[in-house]
Amino acid sequence: MTTEPNLIPRPSRIDWNGESGPFTGDVRTRVDPSLAPEAYRLTVSSGGAEIAGGDDAGVFWGRQTLRQLRGLDAFRRAPIEREPATVPYVTVEDAPRFAWRGFMLDVARHFLPKDDVLRYIDLLAAHKLNVLHLHLTDDQGWRVEIERYPRLTEVGAWRRRTRMGWGEPLLWDERPHGGFYTRDDLREIVAYAAQRHVTVVPEIDLPGHSQAAIAAYPELGNADVLDTASLEVMTDWGINPNVLAPTEAVLRFYEGVLEEVLDIFPGRFVHIGGDECRKDQWRASPTAQARIRELGLKDEDELQSWMIRHFDRWLAERGRRLIGWDEILEGGLAEGAAVMCWRWYRGGVAAAQAGHDVVMCPQQEVYLDHVQAPGDQEPVPFGWVHTLEDVYRFEPVPPSLAGTPHAARVIGTQANLWTEVAENRARVDYQAWPRLAALAEVAWSRLPAPDERDYDDFERRMNAAHYARLDALGVDYRRPSGPRPWQQRPGIPGRMHNKPRRPWHTA
Incomplete structure (x- = not known):
């Protein structure tokens, strides 16, 4: 891996020196009152992962970030890979803009x-x-x-x-x-x-x-x-x-x-x-x-x-x-x-x-x-x-x-x-x-x-x-690239707006 982890939504801060390794599956979580509601700090290392959240929601959102780091098996209903996931060893600090x-x-x-x-x-x-x-x-x-x-x-x-x-x-x-x-x-x-x-x-x-x-x-x-x-x-x-x-x-x-x-x-x-x-x-x-x-x-x-x-x-x-x-x-x-x-x-x-x-x-x-x-x-x-x-x-x-x-x-x-x-x-x-x-x-x-x-x-x-x-x-x-054949709806009429959208900066 040569680039920063491809996370969506993008966290507030990611610290990564390029080091990666197998994920042990060990996840330690705790609530840290010093963090804001829904905020979290995720640390992933060779010893596993630690998530500190400002509340239970923050811990949960930290888990979602870890899920993305773990790769596609974490999004399947059952794993299909035989080997442990290779994850970047990172520290992520994050909090939402809007409630x-x-x-x-x-x-x-x-x-x-x-x-x-x-x-x-x-x-x-x-x-x-x-x-x-x-x-x-x-x-x-x-x-x-x-x-x-x-x-x-x-x-x-x-x-x-x-x-x-x-x-x-x-x-x-x-x-x-x-x-x-x-x-x-x-x-x-x-x-x-x-x-x-x-x-x-x-x-x-x-x-x-x-x-x-x-x-x-x-x-x-x-x-x-x-x-x-x-x-x-x-x-x-x-x-x-x-x-x-x-x-x-x-x-x-x-x-x-x-x-x-x-x-x-x-x-x-x-x-x-x-x-x-x-x-x-x-x-x-x-x-x-x-x-x-x-x-x-x-x-x-x-x-x-x-x-x-x-x-x-x-x-x-x-x-x-x-x-x-x-x-x-x-x-x-x-x-x-x-x-x-x-x-x-x-x-x-x-x-x-x-x-x-x-x-x-x-x-x-x-x-x-x-x-x-x-x-x-x-x-x-x-x-x-x-x-x-x-x-x-x-x-x-x-x-x-x-x-x-x-x-x-x-x-x-x-x-x-x-x-x-x-x-x-x-x-x-x-x-x-x-x-x-x-x-x-x-x-x-x-x-x-x-x-x-x-x-x-x-x-x-x-x-x-x-x-x-x-x-x-x-x-x-x-x-x-556009809709696949089964996503198209030929013959079903639509209705487009005639007036153009106003640019955001006029609001």
Whole structure:
């Protein structure tokens, strides 16, 4: 070995004099209170390995670095090499840049079985990502069992057919699609994640993206302006007008949902969506207009804010914290809420300057359902082109916050993968990897400014070692040369954005 070990994400400091040797398998671990939370110090020598962590999580992340040093057998389910691994004798000192290093997986549009979710927890942990944001409910499906409202899964977890792709021609998969996680399934997922120092953040979307819930319980919708009993679980994609009614009965219903969600998910944050809520029905609804007058609100945006504030207080009373998409800023932001910024940087900047914590995940940078290269070879082309280099040059703290006290309000970042056209594990793998490895380095490592980052070195480390690790893990990632034949989707229409992406430095 003639170069520094090919680690991803890159550690803060690596000391190596070129000496390597067999790994004995002896690993000694301890918690060192002098180290920061999640930080670790790894020393590998002829006598084995010692890992000191600032806490148990730090020890675990040190183990992940040692795993990379040990070679490909450490990523296989069973070893195939007969000889002990040869490892570099190094000292690694490391700590994460951000506390929130996440990945959002949409299991509402296309359901993924429990085992696939557990597998993704393993993949996140191997890359020192520590948040799995599960998008559990949407117009196209409700995926969490709620015992007091059984029709949410009896009806809301299934749709009769599914739109294939975007745009023209209209194509349909006429097979029913669905599935859901039982409460015990989700408890298992949470426990499995906790063992790997990954927090699972549930998302129950409201007041928009709620057609699956309304199909199950029509009284949740705006029955004074449409026949909610005729609604079915949505089979198409896009933003739809069928949103929750702003009534006390709906609040009580979702309080009941969230009581069971809190019983399953012990983490601090609960995501309530809040995005893409069309307010046409509220404008036409006598009930909604009466509620606006009763509460002394200015308009429908403030009506949505009233709903968000209600659940912010409700969660705070139970020791939890609300987080939502940046639309929750409209009409006034709930005092204790955190913001997940997806529409460029503007909402996140405003929230941080107002004293709210922010997770940066702009669609123009880190939406992994968007294509990975230009041209017609990418399966179901959608969105903007986000190459591996684009993701590597993503900067979660925008220039307008950098160097100010408000920068500390950016508590982290994540990549989001919506699954309208990612219908199974293989498609999710293709869209997520290798770009999620780049996001992991952005979230963990203290990198220079985007235009100063050494992408050539990152690409070298990927080619020298990390693609082989993904192969050993069984990840069906996009190869640098492009999609393999079975990864292509000929004939399935896509939809690309017409407007160019804005450069990061304008944020």
